[in-house]
Amino acid sequence: MKNTMMPHHRMTRQRQVILEEIRNDKTHPTADEIYEKVRKRIPRISMGTVYRNLDMLASSGLIKRLEPGRSQMRFDGDITDHYHLTCVKCGRIEDILFESPENSIETLERALGHLTKYGVFGHRLEFFGLCSICRREEDVTGLVSLAAR
Amino acid sequence: MKNTMMPHHRMTRQRQVILEEIRNDKTHPTADEIYEKVRKRIPRISMGTVYRNLDMLASSGLIKRLEPGRSQMRFDGDITDHYHLTCVKCGRIEDILFESPENSIETLERALGHLTKYGVFGHRLEFFGLCSICRREEDVTGLVSLAAR
DNA sequence: CTATGTGCAAACTATTTGCCGTCTG
DNA sequence: CAGACGGCAAATAGTTTGCACATAG
Numbered sequence: 244m245k246n247t248m249m250p251h252h253r254m255t256r257q258r259q260v261i262l263e264e265i266r267n268d269k270t271h272p273t274a275d276e277i278y279e280k281v282r283k284r285i286p287r288i289s290m291g292t293v294y295r296n297l298d299m300l301a302s303s304g305l306i307k308r309l310e311p312g313r314s315q316m317r318f319d320g321d322i323t324d325h326y327h328l329t330c331v332k333c334g335r336i337e338d339i340l341f342e343s344p345e346n347s348i349e350t351l352e353r354a355l356g357h358l359t360k361y362g363v364f365g366h367r368l369e370f371f372g373l374c375s376i377c378r379r380e381e382d383v384t385g386l387v388s389l390a391a392r
Numbered sequence: 393m394k395n396t397m398m399p400h401h402r403m404t405r406q407r408q409v410i411l412e413e414i415r416n417d418k419t420h421p422t423a424d425e426i427y428e429k430v431r432k433r434i435p436r437i438s439m440g441t442v443y444r445n446l447d448m449l450a451s452s453g454l455i456k457r458l459e460p461g462r463s464q465m466r467f468d469g470d471i472t473d474h475y476h477l478t479c480v481k482c483g484r485i486e487d488i489l490f491e492s493p494e495n496s497i498e499t500l501e502r503a504l505g506h507l508t509k510y511g512v513f514g515h516r517l518e519f520f521g522l523c524s525i526c527r528r529e530e531d532v533t534g535l536v537s538l539a540a541r
Numbered sequence: 542c543t544a545t546g547t548g549c550a551a552a553c554t555a556t557t558t559g560c561c562g563t564c565t566g
Numbered sequence: 567c568a569g570a571c572g573g574c575a576a577a578t579a580g581t582t583t584g585c586a587c588a589t590a591g
Contacts, residue, residue: 253565253570274555289573294556296571312459312516315555328512339512351500363477363488363521367461371514378511402545402590423580438548443581445546464580 252299260284261296265306266320271327271336273315309336311369330374337374401448409433410445414455415469420476420485422464458485460518479523486523 264280265272272280278293297318301308309317311329317336326339355366413429414421421429427442446467450457458466460478466485475488504515 251566251570255565255571257572287573289575290555291557291574292572298557308461310461312457312461313465316462331513350502351504353499355500363519364480365520367516367518367520369516370512371516372512399545400591404546404590406547436548438550439580440549440582441547444583447582 252303257281257285257288257292258296258300261293262300262305262320265300265318268320269338271309271317271319273317275315277318310367311336326368326370328370328372328374330377331371332373332377335374335376339370401452406430406434406437406441407445407449410442411449411454411469414449414467417469418487420458420466420468422466424464426467459516460485475517475519477519477521477523479526480520481522481526484523484525488519 260281261277264277264284268277268280270276274293274297275290277297278288278290281288281293297306297308297316300306301318304322307319307322309319309327311317311334314334321338328337328339329335330337351368355368409430410426413426413433417426417429419425423442423446424439426446427437427439430437430442446455446457446465449455450467453471456468456471458468458476460466460483463483470487477486477488478484479486500517504517
């Protein structure tokens with residue numbers, strides 16, 4: 244009752260290396276950042292191969308495709324459920340790990356759970372703010388005035 | 393204590409018509425959909441002008457720029473706070489108006505409110521499911537199996 | 542008047558694809 | 567050894583930009 248006519252996927256060296264590099268990268272890299280890293284190990288690899296593999300790996304669930312509005316796609320080797328913070332200053336994407344007093348994420352997830360009853364199967368929740376690096380630079384200097392996006 | 397060196401914006405006919413067309417369109421149109429509509433009223437308008445004005449209108453807050461991952465930008469003349477449902481089948485974007493028993497959105501917003509304490513200024517929350525049109529087609533036939541995205 | 546905006550066309554960026562030879566299973 | 571895959575280069579799609587003229591305020 245499964246795998247009827249499913250194309251068979253091979254684990255080529257290219258695919259293997261791409262997967263490894265994404266898994267070893269906590270920065271949510273773009274396709275060309277991945278390309279550069281992989282190229283150090285497989286110099287003649289092409290961008291087309293990288294994209295094809297990113298597609299394949301994402302649709303088979305081995306990696307996650309992030310889709311920040313506007314800018315390019317980014318990829319995440321961490322496929323466990325978590326949210327991201329997109330930095331409004333530098334564009335970097337960080338994981339959000341709230342162990343807040345209010346357990347906000349749990350409240351959120353509970354609320355989101357209710358929605359599935361109304362025809363919603365999934366959601367994407369993204370946060371905007373300053374990443375840890377930009378927060379440091381910004382310091383007490385000035386608070387960022389943020390147009391809601 | 394304001395408007396120091398701010399460029400002055402003119403309300404040209406092009407800008408006016410673009411704004412009108414977006415405001416009269418509940419479908420969250422793409423740039424080229426807007427272009428086609430505007431072209432019926434200003435035949436010689438160019439795509440460049442449409443894009444420049446969409447940028448300007450969005451950054452001045454007169455319209456909202458939606459940024460569905462992958463696909464093109466879409467725009468919304470309704471700038472009041474609301475969430476969207478992106479149809480996983482046809483890509484259409486609908487407004488979500490939950491007046492659910494659990495008041496899920498209120499719970500959500502309350503939870504999201506807490507996060508601002510932790511350096512998050514804004515968020516984007518998108519839902520995935522079937523839009524009203526595709527829901528009708530799908531009928532009782534088959535439930536969509538949805539990879540979490 | 543003059544800075545802001547327009548039309549046009551060319552440029553750009555990220556991503557996708559066709560072709561054909563290569564290699565995995 | 568067949569079908570999946572890779573390299574290469576060209577093609578796309580969406581969006582942006584430089585330029586010279588037009589126009590709102």
